Amino acid sequence: MPPVFAVPSPDACPVHAVASDTFESWLSGQPQRVQAWAKAHGFTGACGQALAVPGAYGTIEMALAGYGSAAQRARRRFVLAEAAQKLPAGSYRIASGLPAGAAATESLGWLLTAYRFDRYKEAKGEAAALEAPEGVDAAAIESLAAAECLTRDLINTPASDMGPEQLQAAAAALAEEFGAEISTILGEDLLAQNFPLIHTVGRASDRAPRLIDLRWGSSGPKLTLVGKGVCFDTGGLNLKPGNSMALMKKDMGGAANVLGLARMIMAAGLDLQLRVLIPAVENSVSGPAFRPGDVLTSRKGLTVEVNNTDAEGRLVLADALALAAEETPDLLISMATLTGAARVAVGPDLSPFYTDHDTDAAALSATASRTADPVWRMPFHDPYETMIEPGIADLDNAPSGGFAGSITAALFLRRFAGETRYMHFDIYGWTPSAAPARPKGGALQGARALFAALPDMLEL
Template sequence: MASTISLASAAGSAARPVHLVTSEACATLLAGLPPAERRFAEAQGFKGESGKLVLLPDGEGDVARVLFGLGSGSARDASPLAPGKLAVLLPPGTYRFEGDFDRPELAVLAVLLGGYRFDRYRKANGHGGVKFVCPEGVDPEALDRTAEAIFLTRDLINTPANDLGTAELVEAARQVADRFGATFSVIEGQELETGFPMVHAVGDSSERRPRLIDCRWGDETAPRVTLVGKGVVFDTGGVDIKSASGMLLMKKDMGGAANVLGLASMIMGAGLKVRLRVLIPTVENAVSDRSFRPGDILRSRKGFTVEIGNTDAEGRLILADALAYADEEKPEILISMATLTGAARVALGPEVVPFFSDDEAFAQGLQQAADDLRDPLWRLPLWRPYDSWLASRTADMNNVSTNGHAGAIVAALFLDRFVENARTYAHFDVFGWNPGVRPACPEGGEAQAIRALFAHLSASYG
């Protein structure tokens, strides 16, 4: 990970002011500037348009102040994360936001996130040296924790599968655990085959052996919060092989694991009063003479038998075993995150994450946090009548339906069958990827839902 932006330790006169200007407030702001600066801004045609930047020079030709347009404050697409674009526009130097504006903490976070670069495989572009003074009343340590968690998530997703197999994902999780003094263990080999037969069956096709990561942190008497993340380091689709284009982004099929590790680092870094557990089943869904096949019947940890209708629906199989294991402890909150279905993208696109939960209070509180933080989520129903679509003539259930409808809901219903003891269960069908550049969101791997989840958990266990 590399970032072009950092937080300055303290405010000072050397910090150049950055004014965030809506189109409605532009005339008033310009009228209050020194005459030379006002004329320069007017000569540039600055009217507060969204994303428009003007650097106003001082008498020596240096940057005196910065104007950045937010567009109309009443526009439907107005976002407090829009200042993230500053990360790629500002010349080196120290800056501070000036004036009254909504959500200063989100403005600074947006700039930090917009400065992310994944330079592991190429020469750095040299852009950098920008520092921002944290606005008064905003916690710089909290901002750094959030940015670091998101960068961790992005880094893991962006790393190609030749350098991030199951062993490497185990090591990445171990580093997070060691950083915060968490206990760490890995289930593999015969113990995995016996105790987690669906994880083993999916991962047995690859020389990169399947594993189950188990990390625990916090006071054992505190409320139990368990995170389960899908760790498919690469997904060919198995015997039901994907097309060439369908495999292009399959390095990101461990995006659920990356997101729960990012969320876990935020929880541990903030010291939330929970007994945290992180479970990550990690496999490579490859094609070999050991691959599981359509029509096979697998026995799950919970005892249910599952007929395989499609080997490309492998993520729900490994999650099911891990969820059953997590559920045995009867956690207060159980959360699963996975890059699970294309149907979720068809329904909501790459930016909005669908989530599923029958806990009304949890869902409403989480939705409010997501709206406040611009971490977009949308609740979809666990529509029980569709549960019958998972019927099998030869097993307790099939891993897919045959009609092609409501794929994200059907996948969530499949997972829900393996949870019965947790007080609250919520599943998140993340995409984990930005297909294009947006403010605060460079193209590539992305953390989704973890800011909202952390805020909601903090409200209960902070």
Template sequence: MTQSLSRLVSSLGADDAVPITCVTAEAWPAVESALPGPQATFARAADFAPKAGRLALLPAPDGRLGAVLFGLGDGGDPMLAGKLPGALPPGTYRFAAAEGFDAATATLAWLLGSYRFGRYRDTGPERPALVAPEGVDAEALVRIAAAVANGRDLVNTPANDLGPAEIEAAVRAVAGRHGASVSVVSGADLARDFPLVHTVGSSSPRAPRLIDLTWGPTDAPRVTLVGKGVAFDTGGLDIKPSSAMLLMKKDMGGSAAALAAADMVMGSGLRLRLRLIVPAVENAVSGEAFRPGDVIRSRSGLTVEIGNTDAEGRLILADALALADAENPELLIDFATLTGAARVALGPDLPAFFTEDDALADAVSEAGAACADPVWRLPLHKPYASLLDSKVADLNNVSGGPFAGAITAALFLRRFAPATRAHVHFDLYGWNPSTKPGRPEGGEVQTARLVHALLSRRYPKA
């Protein structure tokens, strides 16, 4: 358990914990009538109504905090409980039993909402603790929340303290906890075997690398996760304006999401052969930087004309996907903070995803809805592939026009994993622009919990 999360404590001694009644608008009349007289009077005086996120602290007879009312509104969304750790005073709390209340989701939301990034400054007073509800797999929830917290820490860490080597160290740390093996390709071997990764990363004094984690029995179904690990993106010679560079420490958010998902999968002991591939680079500006108009032969053999050096993420993913595709996994999933076009279409909270498999698309959407990690499918519209045509190479890395940027990026990636039919590409933002319940402002590992839920359904523990 990371120190940046609230504690879950044993149900022993729960009678001393302050009860939290999470109440919907429909249930409020019955809840109000069951309150002790003084507390009911206090709630009315405080003008409490069970609107989503509303909070009332009710006194005990001795003047101490005796109970908490928390509004869930009309929908009864238990993820709203993620607001509580930042709203309650220090102490120990428990969820009061209520018919139909999803205590497991509310507990996870509590843990996710208690996260604070504390590497560089004090994060304030001790956060409240929650008594683990009876019948809830608290250990599993803690594992999920800790994996999310670790991923958020990576995204929040600035590039001066997180480069390709530190991304490798983070992968090795997670691998060490689960007995996974890690191999790394760098230097001359990288230039020979992963030329696009080498090309993008060669402009930085911080050496690029290809990180490859494996875990699980070799005879189990093969699932491969690929995460974009651009520690910082200046845009290269097609340099970004300063305003567009401010959040580029998060351009490795795909690798953080993939690592968080892998951490959850390994911690859950799912019956699969997991592979995690992270191409880790920094896209810098120097005399060694690749140029617009360069033509690079990729690992797959396809030649790529560089139309824009700021479309570097798809380049490093192309080599990583070619490596993954050669093994023909049963399922291939890649995660990337890839295009602004996806954000224009869907905003920061809703990652886009692409797949040719309709049944898999339905399963992805259902898993996201079930675990409050939502996504939206966009089409792999094949006629748009012609927008990537090049006059001198097999394809260009950009379309050169303003249309369908997320779709053309996804179509570019598909060219490098032709043998794998069950392929999902997530185009993430990787950042919460403002605090929402369970999602503090800052780095976010979008789709990691979704992928864990999806794989848990498909490959349950032996």
């Protein structure tokens, strides 16, 4: 179950968020026994510190949470979450010290400390529960937490239990929850309905490729989300080495992220027409596998020379983007765990995005900072278009040389979005090292920032 706020109770333990630069003045106003306890335990208000202060009968009278300095906070997404993870199980309420503008983000971080991926083993330990801070929209924060947990669960599930069929089932469950419509084009029907690239990438697996199509809403601007749903990527005939294949259960992270974003949108009841397209495949090795050197014809009619079967994500996205563009939505967004080049450029925490629209980029950058969901704009650098144009086909799926790999992949996808207003995210979808409220494993990236920016981007 996704984490929720604790039911308000007069017995909830008060938490005082104390910044390191104001700690001494705050402490001087406390009873002598509180001063002595804090000093005895070395509490200084540094980020990550947590201290339970006992009352007269051994119960916890109050809790102190280090809020650090401005410099320390700038290096963290969720400051209170670090302290929350160290507090004993129980119910807590924020009593003082938390800036009003930080309440929503910090309470979301606190909720996310309760996330556990417990499908395969019993979760250990209970999290400290938080009452919703005054002035915070509790339902909205809980909805964000639920979306994040959905995305994490989908990515964390191994490919043995999260193939194209199971990804379709997850989308269907989400559609049922919010009254959306869903349809699927499966297997050989992909060829009959002109989705040749999706079929080609998935045909070597005994788990049939498919295109999942979810629709919700009947009024307002049209928003289409396209998520890469490669449920496992062996690399195909350009087989990945073992260490590169180890995390390929997360190669459907783009699909998981657009489903998380779709959940936020539907739960909030935004006045828009939402469409979610997920090409769901497994890139496997068998006799029917597509080959390096093959030339494929896409739904749009553009031909693609395959120079690396491990650059399959852009192929399945191409057909889905072409379909999306046929409806000319007001905004088209793709999310994909697409290139290692993006990780080299910005690391695992930032979500690189591409857009030709400066106003969209500005709106997204503004919301990213306040939602603790960092993004970074990358360029659709037109002079690199020649790098994706081989000699014998319209496009090259894996330009040689290795330069600007994320940019050339984004330029490839833009060809299929056509004239539609388009934004692309080349995300990692994974937290490689545990951090407060962000355990090692699947991650939602860019979706919260997008959700917050959509009212400005679509004038809702």
